[in-house]
Amino acid sequence: MLSDQFTQRDRNRVNVESAISAESRAVRTARSRTLPEESRPGLERRRLQCYLAILLGDIAMLVSAFVFGGWIYQGTAGVQSGLILVQLVIPVFLTIALYNNSYSLRSLQTASYGAVRALIALAISSAVVIFIAFYTKSSQDFSRIGFTLGVALSAAMIPWLRAQMRGFVAWRCGSRVTYELLIDDEGPAIELPGTTRINACRYGLVPDSSDPVALDRIGGLLRGCDRVVVSCPPERRHAWSRIFKGTAVAGEVIDNTIVELDAIGARQAGGYGLLLVSVGPLGLRSRALKRTFDVIVAGLGILVLSPVIALVALFIFLEDRGPVLFVQKRMGLSNTFFSMLKFRSMRVAQLDDEGAVSTARDDVRITRIGSFIRRTSLDELPQLFNVLLGDMSIVGPRPHAIGSLAGDKTFWEVDSRYWLRHALKPGLTGLAQVRGLRGATDHESDLQDRLHSDLEYLNGWSIWRDVRIVFLTIRVLVHDRAY
Template sequence: MNAPFAVRPLAGVEAVPENLIVAPSLERRRLQSYLFMMAGDIVVIFAGFGIAGYLFAGIQGGADALIQSEILLPIFLTIALYNGSYSVEALRDPWRGIFRSQAALVLSVAAVVFIAFFAKASSDFSRLGFGTGTICTVLLLVWGRLQMRSFARWRCGTNPYNELVIDDGGPRVDFPGAIRISASAMGLKPNLNDPHALDRIGLVLRNIDRVIVSCPAARRADWAMMLKGANVDGEVLDDEVARLGAQGARVKAGHGLLLVSAGPLGLRDRIVKRLLDMSFAGTAIFFLSPLLVTVAIAIKLQDGGPVFFVQRRMGRGNRFFNMYKFRSMTVALCDTEGNVSASKNDQRITRIGKFIRSTSIDELPQLFNVLLGDMSLVGPRPHAIGSQAGSKLFWEVDLRYWQRHSLKPGLSGLAQVRGFRGATEKESDLVSRLQSDLEYLEGWTILRDIKIIFLTLRVLVHDRAF
């Protein structure tokens, strides 16, 4: 079992009790293990062909063999990345990783032979040397992967995947390697009408890869809805699955598990999205720094109040974070809870505030939220917990509202480029935005993010930007 630790209180969020325990993050350690295995495979490929070439033709043969390795390597890595040679399964079961890496090697060798044949370059290769190099690399790959087990075990422990079982009054389950906690002992309640309760659960689920909830049937729907916005693979225990022999459900240790939620982005997609966020936000801050400084000075000179408006909002995994904006309202009338949406002729808005809101300049400090990792360039817009549509809180209009928190909130999103922004005077104003946010969650691609970024430039000045 992975050793738990106490969570430190977050800035701007009420203190977390010492008994609120979560698991240490294993995602970075898994990534380190993948990179270590990849580096080992690269060394093995060069060593296998280099040794074989040297034994057959001396130094010149070794040099020729290294050229063959350079041709083979990118094909091997491409196949290995997609066939699971570097995956959680490969960390759990070294022999599964060995089999997949061997399959990637065989396919890449076949691809090189195919390319050499059609390029009429096969005469430039020593068939015997290439064949011997392949056999030598196959053997070294097995040996190398077996040696890497100790590194993976050192970095990730016996279980490279953080699995949490929450006991909320259902059947007792004990899964090997899983962390088990009591919902009642830790004060965890899936109360969809209480953002603070969801934030508390979000803190417990931080660094968790999969969570399994064992609860009575009456509470399964609430847990299922909460998990949909928790950015984690979530399952609710239902032994009826095992009794019915249902297809597509998971059965473990004699218990049936219903998959009710999944993190929308895998590790590779999260890395790509994060690289886009950091590169774009960093570049934008650099080029916009004269504008940022000018606006800050203007706000300060206007009434001597603070430059920034800091408001607690709910982000990924139903957790609170502090969002930054340029202050556009008078200090005395700033609504930190967001109970009242800004209107077109809102008396709280200052003269400078009216300009920066109409041009969306007030949102630019959120570029720093992007760099900090609280937000992304593209995603569902974060809302204050007191936000209302008509006379109802957002989640009271539609409980699917919580699902939008499975991704980081964004500077802009699909709803914004479609014109759904401004005050939510009617419930339908929220429903239109929610439909767009849920549509965005269904299938993420980097190209769609880039498209939304460019479309956002067209709606920075908008008749509902007030």
């Protein structure tokens, strides 16, 4: 009876092993059909070959350049001097090049990027060698002209080599140097250029961590991939996440929550997942630079334009003996109110504190001096004091009156992104203004065009762009949409 039990157990084991063996053969067959013919997984080894080839090529270019440079200057005797010099340069060059991404994935994808990084490494290594030679008092043992020729020839030959290596990289890696896979598992439709797309259902890919055969099927598919993206329903995201954690690839699961919240980062804290949904557009250094620019320009502007400011104030007072300044609540940095200063251009009894009624051409509310200062933008000069007080900046999104309308809607009703423009201080002038987008907002498109320019400015700020906008503003100080 005991032997019968063992026999039965053996039979069961054989049956299971046979079933697994049969399934494994089926998996191998399915796996061979899974990868499209044009895909080339397992590119890591090929990339390493490319890195090594480029590295050896750089060394060859350096040796050739310094030897040839020495020969040009001193003939046969200069060859030996060139060999000595290049032996000093190469170790320093390779150390710097390996750390500054001269041999990186991006350098394989873009030859110009790799060439620029290599030239930077060459410049730094040359400076280091000169520095060492100077402090060791050995510079007199080497030919300065031969060294200069070697560096100059290297700077010409290394970019040439990088350009020629594009053919070698294409031969080893194909049209793409990374293999990225998109698995469509009945999730949101998505198109990722440069990825190989497969259908999970068609190839029997099920993220079942309790089924070794299913795991083997997925693991075999993922082997050699650099990045894998899965588009699946919410209920299967956790399962795919567990599968990815057991593989040696970068795995990503599509989650539209990130799009809905416009998240820009994620982290874990206190056992919870946190999505970063906002961050200031400028860092501390950039804010300090922008503030310094504002103070200098506003201070000089007040100093230089003080006679004009005094004359405008005098004319406004003489016309109707009313207050010179018009103070209106506007929305500023971080969606907080501030009091914006302008020269008064309307009759005192008809001032519109909320800005609910847009100014029209031949508006009866505007005084004679008011019409002139609006056309010439002189009514904005008191805002230089707003800049000094820190409420405004020289360049930034223009502050709008709270009650302003685009068509028959408030600005934020036209586009919910309107509030994003207040991530920076409002400006005396801005990208929208130098593009001619100013004046009344009679239609919703008037606001949308300005908002697009404001957001573009926020996303691409630089101090040089501020300087350029200031100079461009001079051309649009007088405009026909100011009424």
